Amino acid sequence: MITVPVMADLFAEGKEPDILFWVGSAGSFDDRAKKITRAFVKLLNKANVNFAVLGTEESSSGDAAKRAGNEFLFQMQAMTNIEVMNMYNVKKIVTACPHSFNTLKNEYPDLGGKYEVFHHTQFIEQLVNEGKLDFSNANLDINNITYHDPCYLGRANDEYDAPRSLIKAIGGVNLVEMKRSRNNSLCCGAGGSQMFKEPEKGERDINDLRTEDALETKPDVIATGCPFCNTMMTDGVKHHKKEAEIQVKDIAELLAESLGL
């Protein structure tokens, strides 16, 4: 059982959480991403974090609309969300989606939404440092993990270390880097609203190329920190007919599993 407090309920009781968990549209509706959402909540519960979600009051962050060129729709979404969050006096936000992370952190402030925003890997790392989560006895029956940097976490916001330090925190696993990693990482093909359309004509698909990079490391698991990368890499693994041997997992899922949650 997971415990997921909702902002409106807390508000009615006159309470305020320490942090808002921004679930995001993918995390709320996509079947694969929902598992990531639950895994992250298990970690939050385990660490006794006083959090809440907006639930039905959350709406698309507007990232996809903005990258598609629809600045109107983006700003409408942003201002609607800001109105809700400011009403609840939100100060801190954590999200498992680098796209929401980027837009909330960088593009909301000048529309009136000033918050301290964390990617879930940054937040978990903080919980570890504060001693609220402990992976020193955690174990996974996995040898090689390779990590795919999401563009909107890595190059867009210069966060390369938090996800890596968490992977390394799990006992028994071996982090193997791809030839293109960190700021040289290759996109999975989903960003800039590509997630929602067919690719333009070309020789092959981007996720297929990126999966090839990952396969070269002979991984048991391809780890990501983004629901869209997860979809793209999962499709890529299927394309290469490796789905029996290789799993694509979010870091939150790996961590939750390693603690037997």
Next chain:
Amino acid sequence: MQFIPNIIFAILLGVGVYFFANNVKKLIRNIKLGKDVDRSDQKSERWANMIRIALGQSKMVKRPVSGFFHIVVYVGFIIINIEVLEIVLDGLLGTHRLFLPILGEGFYGFLIGTFEILAILVFISVTVFWLRRNVIKIKRFWNKEMTAWPKNDGNYILYFEMVLMTLFLVMNATDVHLQQSGTGNVISQFIVPLFHNVSFEGLHLIERIAWWLHICGILVFLNYLYYSKHLHILLAFPNTFYANLKPKGQFPNNKNVTKEVQLMMDPNADPYAAPAEDAGEPEKFGASDVTDLNWVQLMNAYTCTECGRCTSVCPANLTGKELSPRAIMMKTRDRLEEVGRNIDANKGTFQDDGKQLLGDDYIKQEEIWACTSCNACVEECPVNIDPLSIIMDMRQYLVMEQSAAPQELNAMMQNVENNGAPWQYSQMDRLNWVNEE
């Protein structure tokens, strides 16, 4: 009579500098056709960037081989220019090696020796570059935008450097006095035997010819810059200075849109109010031509060295899509040049020529929609050019002015508008995941 060479020299120098100044004027005028954008903040960070990236070439060495040879050429280019100062003064004053008595034989010889070593290193490096382009055929120099002028331009400049360096060394080798004094001729002494049959007068003649060709070559080079990717040797400095300092994922929020959205969301605003008297022409959203871009984006276009590092890491290009970030920059420059010529031909005002940067003549919609906004091109560019910002401005134009997004994106946007998610799910179901284990 004896002043004739000095006069000819002064005239050549004057003409060379005059044309160069004209080109610079045109360059600045064209860049100013762009919209305003404020990049006057964080001065110290900007200086640091310029020193690190333009002067220190920190991003060049990310690819160690080309980075190393590029630094050799760059250092050689700058230091050998000290010698050009002497050449110019000699030419104007009718002196010969003016600095020799001033600096003393030892130190002067040391300087000339350094220049000679650099000259030969530059020659070698430039040869390596030529081999990489033409024999090894490194892929990024053979993309489809690298034909005709861009391809030739890349080679011409290499030949140019080879010739200039050779002339410099021949000039020293045939300078009998310099060779006899035996200081500073570290490299040129090995060329001397080539001329052992030549009389004293002959040597003097060769020396003079090499001297004149060398300085004329430099003046020609100066004026070639404007038409070449080699404008980067000047523009890399302002370009890195004025580059974006915000996180790469942060795309600017369009201020005009903000005003309209605020008005729409304000419960107290009167929806039927007549627009303000001075509203004037409604602002165009996004960019379809060079004049819709900002001046930094236009300066980017002139700064682009056409090295293709951006394109070689672009996921869309790597998978065979039409998009190449380098081509975005090259087309922007070509169109800007065309607009500039149009203005020149029409007494200072632009006459509509039925063309736009976004359209069949230059950048096609297919290119714009292939981008994943991954920022790999921005990260990779050795002079901090931002091709992505141009792509995004064009998307805004296509969507907000033309409603010309791909069908699936229209569907996605409709979903966001109607139910607050890019897919067709009800907002009321946003919490269903809680109970779905």
